[in-house]
Amino acid sequence: MSDATPSGEWSRSAEEQRRYNLLSGLVFTTLGVILLVSSFMLQSPAPLAVRAAIIVFVAVCIAISFGLLPVLNPQDVFGSLGLILLGLTAFIASNELPGMRGFAFGPGTAPRLFATAMIVLALIVLVGGFLTPGPEVTKYQVRGMVFVIGAILAFAASIRPLGLVVATFASVIICAAAADDVKARETVLVAIGITIFCALLFPYGLNLPFQLWPRFW
Amino acid sequence: MYDLINHLWLGMSVAATPTYVMLCLVGALVGTLIGVLPGIGSLATIAMLLPITFGLPPVGALIMLAGIYYGAQYGGSTTSILVNIPGESSSVVTCLDGHEMAKNGRAGPALAIAAIGSFFAGCVATVLVAALGAPLTSVALMFGPAEYFSLMVLGLIFAVVLARGSVIKALAIVLMGLLLSMIGSDLETGAERMTWGIPEMSDGIGFVVVGMGVFGFGEILRNLENKGTREIVQGKITGLMPTLPDLKAAAGAIGRGTLLGSCLGILPGGGTIIASFAAYTLETRVSKHPERFGRGTIEGVAAPESANNAASQTAFIPLLTLGIPPNPVMALMVGAMTIHGIVPGPQVMTKQPELFWGMIASMWIGNLMLIIINLPLVGVWVRLLRVPYRHLFPMIVVFCCIGIYSVNNAPFDVSMTAIFGVVGYWMSKHDFEPAPMILGYVLGPLMEENLRRAMLIARGDATVFVTRPISAVLLAIAALLLILAVLPSIRGKRDEVFVGDD
Structure with a gap:
């Protein structure tokens, strides 16, 4: 591993x-x-x-x-x-x-x-x-951790109130920032692509009960 | 024998209906599609694709899942051959010779022989599963709680022995899995255990959450560390079909790999990884030209691929007969089955024969699908692999999030997965293997239940585990394995087996 x-x-x-x-x-x-x-x-x-x-x-x-x-x-x-x-x-x-309790496990x-x-x-x-001597702990990739975990938490926080479209788009953007070679314009395009794909696939293609848009919509 | 044919026929008549064949095809296709992505193993693939089976009837869902499973396995091999990044741990060895073949311009034959080897292994293993299913089910009926407990101990010890690195650390990590699995309501008294009063945790932490966190997100965090050193095979892949000498050279390797893989797969404790390693080592021993291994010899692809596929298929045997998942992927299958109201175990075969045999028959169909879809689609996979990782991983992360969320419609699950992602990353930093932990997590509740029951029946007498013959034998094997693994001379051999993993 x-x-x-x-x-x-x-x-x-x-x-x-x-x-x-x-x-x-x-x-x-x-x-x-x-x-x-x-x-x-x-x-x-x-x-x-x-x-x-x-x-x-x-x-x-x-x-x-x-x-x-x-x-x-x-x-x-x-x-x-x-x-x-x-x-x-x-x-x-x-x-x-x-x-x-006696011989029974509690x-x-x-x-x-x-x-x-x-x-x-x-x-x-x-x-x-x-x-005995052994290997040291290699450095943590802090940037990757912050943005990947941040993206997941952002998804968790926004999926209920804001719906699939916003949650997907936002977490793709946040997550993409984890890579060192991130490029702004590309990322937005990719995020739009993924969002459209997810918005079509999950609620329509697979009939899963996803709310697409924010509640107040 | 007559029974066997009869059963397989029943299975075929279920699985070969157009709808189910289509489901199997779609499953194998998307399974490969996701499995091809580097750093996504079959566990994460299945977890991610679990939601797409929710709307199907149970038989259809299981058939599709089986398709996804084989697709994911095969996708992993494709990545190993083309990119030299193992799609998952069981295809690590395939990298060695597969990628060399690809560099020599023989990616086509390498991919083809992987598919053919897998197909052959799948055919043999399907018959084996069908043949062993019935007798093992009758053995399972003789099992009491003590025997079940000892069998699970044996499974965990297997996982420990087969893990890389320190045996004591692997044992400790198994216990961490067992401990974490205790979170949630107690089965007998209903008491909330270690939930810190969080209502979402009273059902325990879902297996998908732990598995996806540790394997899926943990793997992504690890991958972000190595900066763009992927060497994808450039140029067009021509000449897909292996030549006749190729086939002749690979035939023996496929046979040996299948045999070895089938045996190792039945053992509880994660047989697929060790099967591919062992098959590769065996080939280097029996080969007349051992020096050619590692430089792109076709046997070096054929043997581990057949072994790995045979093992991943015979892994269904303990699940379907005893109800014990022998590896994390099978544990996920248990989860998928329970979602559809099926409790895996000996009763499935007697009570729902169409489901049992239909699934076994669909394994064969799934393997056939792999040959059909993979060879023409190699070009597509290559193009997919050219997509830079910085675009792939946000997509993977979001799909994982959606997958987890849709299991329970619970945002809490998604947050928990993030935590387990960090745990998985931390574990890899301290050289703890995740696989034994996950297996411990899966078997924990089952083990506790059987331990409690066995102790209750024996009126608190702990010697029941060594006085009942079957249980005693199982524990003796476990103890023997553990002693062997710790002995220095065997340790050296064991490390040698994993030497190709650097």
Whole structure:
């Protein structure tokens, strides 16, 4: 899947890698602190073990941010931090759900079971990432992310109130801005073409219940 | 044997009606059309085209979906041969020799042999599906919850072992899929689980949303990273038909690929990718001229293409007999079936024989359609591939949005897909394979249900999974596979298989 082999320009200097560790570490620290705070706002208090785990998580993140732990394999370290954070979040989210009743599973049993197993595996990956060197995390294509995600969200926001025509046109224009080699006139032409195509195909060709124009029309 | 012919005849009489043949043709055509676009795998293609089957009767919809599925598979191969960008992961190996052939001016024979190999593999696999369907269904009836659970464990372990990279990371990512699938209402108590009080999430996050986000949008974000390095074969493609020596050279490869692919496809856990890799590796081993591989030899196209098609077809066996989707694409088929009120599993064959056998017969028709439409239309695909990516991806994004929106008419689903797109991108940045995650996501609810039921029946005794013979055997195989995958000597071999993937 990751067929794109990073070329020379992607690799970071030691200084940049330190900055990346600081930034990512702080992001995870913040998220961990938010989780910790929310664990105190639950109706029934979260178990002590969960809270302790979150505190340890935050401590590890802070240590990573300030270079106290050797991040030899950034891909594995930050990847497993993400999974651990997700697992801890699942514990907080399923806190109110009852667990085992005798030998019958409660609704909360399976989520906590899977979360625990995932955290254990992620810990193995994390420790491995501190001990053996590995590839760094290649740079995120921020421009692509902002515009593609923006286009999708714009579609979601506009399809109900504004209808298919406006939603399609707007999201094609926004999405096209994600490419580095975007050209304004071409993009407008393509957007018009796609919009006409969609407006004919989905409501008429396939008989799907799409509203074409804005509500006030 | 008589039964088999009888059943196939019943299927043919359903599938060969003009309406259904037309639907199959249209499905294969649009499937190829979308599948040809680089960076759109069969999963995203089917998800995108799902809405066009909504208005059809169940049998028609499934036949059309099957057509789309094969079309998407074949479209992926066309892209690999012409552009050297795999349309999807299962056609990665086709790039190696296929694109070399195209560069030598033999794109026509490469495309033709891919179609012929796929057709032959499809014919064999269709008979296999029909032949194995009935006996496996009777096996399925012996399965209790414990056996189902163990079988799904085996499937997930397969997915882990077949994934690239670290086994532990793949296992962790499977569990992430299982965990995410727990979101939504609990089946037994109806309790809202991890929904954060959002009403749209009480039904869980749709599989299409997760799959389209991680595979579709995640892939687009990844593609935006590599800047315009597509080398499309220039010039007119002439001489479509392979020569007689070509056919002779490819015949053995097609046979071996089909056999290997059929076996690997039945296994739960994403057989198509490994089938094409394994078939290619096998060919390099048995060939008298192994040095010709990678320089445009016809066996190097024929073997993986046949294997991949055979596997994608036999993947229907676990779905139709056990009701367990062996790979993400089949999981999407489950979703499509449920939309039409069909619950996949052993009962489909007995209760709705026309649907079951009609679908199997339509697989064969679908493969025939591919030969008919693809060879004359190669020129069209080439022209489509010349469209710059900066024009293609906004179109893909918008079609995906419309596709997701039309499943439930829910804007919330579209926003969730955006989130999963970022998740998919993040996963690829940290070298997590998306396929095991999706499989875990698909099997999660089924696994939980069977685990709970098995534990309840056994009165909380967890040893039930190892004391029931079938279940014990399945778990033993899973454990063995996992141990083998972690052993260093096998690891080396396993990495070797994936070596062509760079």
